[in-house]
Amino acid sequence: MKRFPTALKQTLRYAFVGLLGLSLLSSCKKDDPYDFKDTITADVNLINASPDATAARLYVDDVLRTPNGVNYGDASGYNKSFLGDQDVEIRSVSGEAVLASTHGQFDAYASYTYFLVGQNSGLGLVIVTDDLAAPSAGKAKIRFVNAAPNASNATLNNGSTVLVGPQNFRGIAPSTEVAAGSYTLTVASGLVRSATTTVNLESGKIYTVYAKGLIGTAGASAFGVGVFVNK
Structure with missing residues (x-):
């Protein structure tokens, strides 16, 4: 019975040292x-x-x-x-x-x-x-975001085929899978179409495609399509 308090003290001492170490580690992470x-x-x-x-x-x-x-x-x-x-x-x-x-x-x-x-x-x-979950075999995954301020009901298209339905400014479409391959992407807002962007959507990869620029402008800020490879 006399040894129990000593053992208990040792246990508490080790526990305190461990907590102190965790505290110091946490402090280091906050400092860096x-x-x-x-x-x-x-x-x-x-x-x-x-x-x-x-x-x-x-x-x-x-x-x-x-x-x-x-x-x-x-x-x-x-x-x-x-x-x-x-x-x-x-x-x-x-x-x-x-x-x-x-x-x-x-x-x-x-x-x-x-x-x-x-x-x-x-x-x-x-x-x-x-959404970085892998697409099905032979597919790529895309998500369309309308980041063009004056483009309403904007659709993402491959040539004349609509890939993703209309999104207003700031709209985020659900992820969708498409067959891997070469695409000529445009964004359409009413009768206005953006400049085209040709991209090879690879099997197993994930992309964010977004409308950018301003309808009615030219040069760097022209209505267009941006593509980011997420994974």
């Missing part, structure tokens, strides 16, 4: 927001679909998650972030100007794409929880 070792994470991606916006970067809880500036029509690709409730801001490359912001929940192993959309008078975000 880029240390993801032994940590379950989410992935974030920024697509700049605003023809008026300058190059942009994505911040999560004031931490830069997309190291390179993302120009109009480009994507950052996926970058890791911690889980939980997060404040998300899209800022100018200098980090001084906040272009758009939101708050969201990041879940374990989930992937999120943030579209910067709109014009200078009203920049905003379209947030997509990406």
